[in-house]
Amino acid sequence: MLKDYELDKPTLETERLILRPLVPEDASDLKEWLGLDEIYTYWGRKASKNEKEPELLFFDARPWVKRKPSQDFKWGVVWKETGKAIGMLEIFDVQNQRMAYVGYRLHPAFWKRGIATEALRQAVDFVFGKTELQRLQATADVRNTGSLRVLEKCGFVKEGIVRQGKMVSVYCDYAIYGLLREDWES
Numbered sequence: 001m002l003k004d005y006e007l008d009k010p011t012l013e014t015e016r017l018i019l020r021p022l023v024p025e026d027a028s029d030l031k032e033w034l035g036l037d038e039i040y041t042y043w044g045r046k047a048s049k050n051e052k053e054p055e056l057l058f059f060d061a062r063p064w065v066k067r068k069p070s071q072d073f074k075w076g077v078v079w080k081e082t083g084k085a086i087g088m089l090e091i092f093d094v095q096n097q098r099m100a101y102v103g104y105r106l107h108p109a110f111w112k113r114g115i116a117t118e119a120l121r122q123a124v125d126f127v128f129g130k131t132e133l134q135r136l137q138a139t140a141d142v143r144n145t146g147s148l149r150v151l152e153k154c155g156f157v158k159e160g161i162v163r164q165g166k167m168v169s170v171y172c173d174y175a176i177y178g179l180l181r182e183d184w185e186s
Contacts (some may be wrong), residue, residue: 009021009073009074009075010073010126010130012075012122012123012126013122014118014119014121014122015118016079016080016081016115016118017077017078017079017080017115017118017119017122018078018080019075019076019077019078019089019119019122019123020075020076020078021074021075021076022057022058022074022075022076022085022088023058023076024055024058026054026076026085027054027055027057027058029084029085029086030054030057030085031053031054031055032107033086033107033108033109034047034051034052034054034088034105035047035051035052035053035054036108038108039105039108041144042140042141042143042144042147042172043105043168044141044167044168044169044170044172045168045169045170071094071097071100072090072091072092072093072094072100073090073091073092073123073126073127074088074089074090074092075088075089075090075119075123076088077089077104077106077115077119079110079115086106086107086109086110086115087104087105087106087107087110087115087116087119088104088105089102089103089104089116089119089120089123090102090103090104091123091127091133091136094133097131097132097133098132098133098134098135099133099134099135099136099137100127100133100135100136100137101136101137101138101139102120102123102136102137102138103138104116104119104120104147104150111146112146116146116147116150117149117150117153117154120150120151120154121153121154124136124154124155124179124184125184128181128184128185133181134180134181135178135179135180135181136156136178136179137176137177137178137179138151138156138176138177138178139162139167139174139175139176139177140174140175140177141167141172141173141174142161142172142173142174142175143172148175148177151177152177154179155179155183155184156177156178156179157177157178157179157183158175158176158177159176159177159178160175160176161173161174161175161176162174162175162176
């Protein structure tokens with residue numbers, strides 16, 4: 001049986017942010033930053049065509065295909081002050097309604113302001129407070145100290161380092177972080 005949040009993705013709110021599903025009207029905001037090379041320095045790949053041309057993110061190339069509701073959560077991070085989409089946060093690759101991966105990106109003009117931490121904390125609270133998920137996992141290039149700090153501030157525990165492993169399409173040292181429901185509850 002499908003859960004309410006699988007059919008109607010929730011909107012979350014913090015003091016400075018709204019996390020909500022992205023809509024086609026966000027494409028112009030995304031175009032300002034989503035294709036910037038600096039965002040992909042530690043991402044494991046370059047920006048895709050859809051990221052360089054975000055209006056394509058909202059185009060269904062196969063509208064005849066009947067899609068099942070997704071268990072993933074893909075939120076736009078919206079700066080309340082302006083209403084602009086300044087980031088993206090995803091809980092994705094949900095496995096057996098038990099674990100999922102975390103990913104986030106933010107407009108570089110908003111780096112080092114605690115915004116990714118604020119957004120991720122809210123998403124973690126939602127996931128462990130409202131879904132059956134027991135574990136969230138993230139990977140980050142060890143050189144991406146900003147992302148490592150975000151994960152640690154949100155309670156994720158460094159579980160190990162993969163040395164010269166393949167992260168998306170590049171080989172690098174990357175850290176694996178995990179957060180369990182029981183850690184969040186304590």
